[in-house]
Amino acid sequence: MIALVTGASSGLGAAAARRLAREPGAHLVLVARRRDRLDELAGELGGATVIAADLLEEATPALVAQRVTDEHGRLDLLVNNAGVGGRGSFAEGGWAEVRRVMAINFDAQVRLTEALLPLLRRSAPSGVVNIGSVAGRVSRPRVGSYAASKFALAGWTEAVAMEERRHGVHVGLVQPGFVATEGFPQRELRARPWTRWMLSTEDKVAETILDVWRNRRPEAYVPKPYGLVPVARVLLPGLYRRAVGGGAFTATPKP
Numbered sequence: 001m002i003a004l005v006t007g008a009s010s011g012l013g014a015a016a017a018r019r020l021a022r023e024p025g026a027h028l029v030l031v032a033r034r035r036d037r038l039d040e041l042a043g044e045l046g047g048a049t050v051i052a053a054d055l056l057e058e059a060t061p062a063l064v065a066q067r068v069t070d071e072h073g074r075l076d077l078l079v080n081n082a083g084v085g086g087r088g089s090f091a092e093g094g095w096a097e098v099r100r101v102m103a104i105n106f107d108a109q110v111r112l113t114e115a116l117l118p119l120l121r122r123s124a125p126s127g128v129v130n131i132g133s134v135a136g137r138v139s140r141p142r143v144g145s146y147a148a149s150k151f152a153l154a155g156w157t158e159a160v161a162m163e164e165r166r167h168g169v170h171v172g173l174v175q176p177g178f179v180a181t182e183g184f185p186q187r188e189l190r191a192r193p194w195t196r197w198m199l200s201t202e203d204k205v206a207e208t209i210l211d212v213w214r215n216r217r218p219e220a221y222v223p224k225p226y227g228l229v230p231v232a233r234v235l236l237p238g239l240y241r242r243a244v245g246g247g248a249f250t251a252t253p254k255p
């Protein structure tokens with residue numbers, strides 16, 4: 001089983017690679033920019049294919065597809081995990097910040113999938129697991145660029161999943177809530193004893209990635225009850241906006 005994980009140099013990607021490597025006959029292909037981190041993980045796993053590359057570079061998807069085809073001739077699982085958080089309000093970051101986040105959280109996933117889809121089809125039954133977020137179903141102040149990228153990923157994933165079913169390529173979505181990682185330190189949630197329960201773990205996300213792929217699930221939240229948040233958003237939109245929007249929704253406009 002050949003599994004490629006992007007963003008394998010830290011956080012959820014590294015945990016997913018460790019978990020997938022425990023599957024019988026598994027060989028991992030690790031993709032991220034920091035080669036030293038990937039080499040270290042490959043050593044820990046007893047060997048892996050390391051591709052140190054920037055997913056924002058024009059040439060990267062084709063280079064990755066060529067390496068995997070030349071070295072393995074097949075691909076059973078693609079985990080599109082690499083991503084970044086967004087910064088600030090729209091008035092602060094504007095279109096530039098939206099483009100920055102969309103480029104890695106959405107465009108890069110689409111481009112890599114496009115480059116690897118022929119190989120995935122030839123390797124069917126195979127799969128793609130995209131790492132979304134609960135923020136891909138509900139938004140809140142100061143996460144607009146991030147939510148936009150994850151909403152886009154969710155919509156695109158659903159369409160491609162239906163298109164690829166007949167080709168034997170399962171396309172699923174994992175929607176984590178909050179996990180403390182390098183890129184998402186979750187300082188505020190960790191600081192307060194009464195919010196710490198909201199944090200999940202890298203290992204639970206890794207287990208869910210395996211579950212979505214192996215059991216061909218369309219979508220899974222981590223932890224599972226977070227799946228109720230989008231339901232609450234649809235059923236009680238006013239309450240949802242007041243709960244997460246704070247003053248933004250109650251401020252009286254200036255004349």
Ligand SMILES: NC(=O)c1ccc[n+]([C@@H]2O[C@H](COP(=O)([O-])OP(=O)(O)OC[C@H]3O[C@@H](n4cnc5c(N)ncnc54)[C@H](OP(=O)(O)O)[C@@H]3O)[C@@H](O)[C@H]2O)c1
Pocket residue numbers: 006007008009010011012013031032033034035037053054055056081082083084085104105131132133134175176177178179180181182183184
């Ligand atoms: N942690 C959470 O609470 C949480 C919740 C929901 C969803 N997620 C999603 O989970 C995924 C992983 O996040 P994480 O928490 O594990 O964060 P993380 O520890 O910061 O990991 C992000 C990974 O993405 C890679 N990456 C970033 N830009 C890249 C680029 N241009 N080219 C190649 N690789 C790139 C990084 O590697 P290099 O820097 O070495 O390139 C790193 O391995 C993201 O898609 C994130 O949106 C996280």
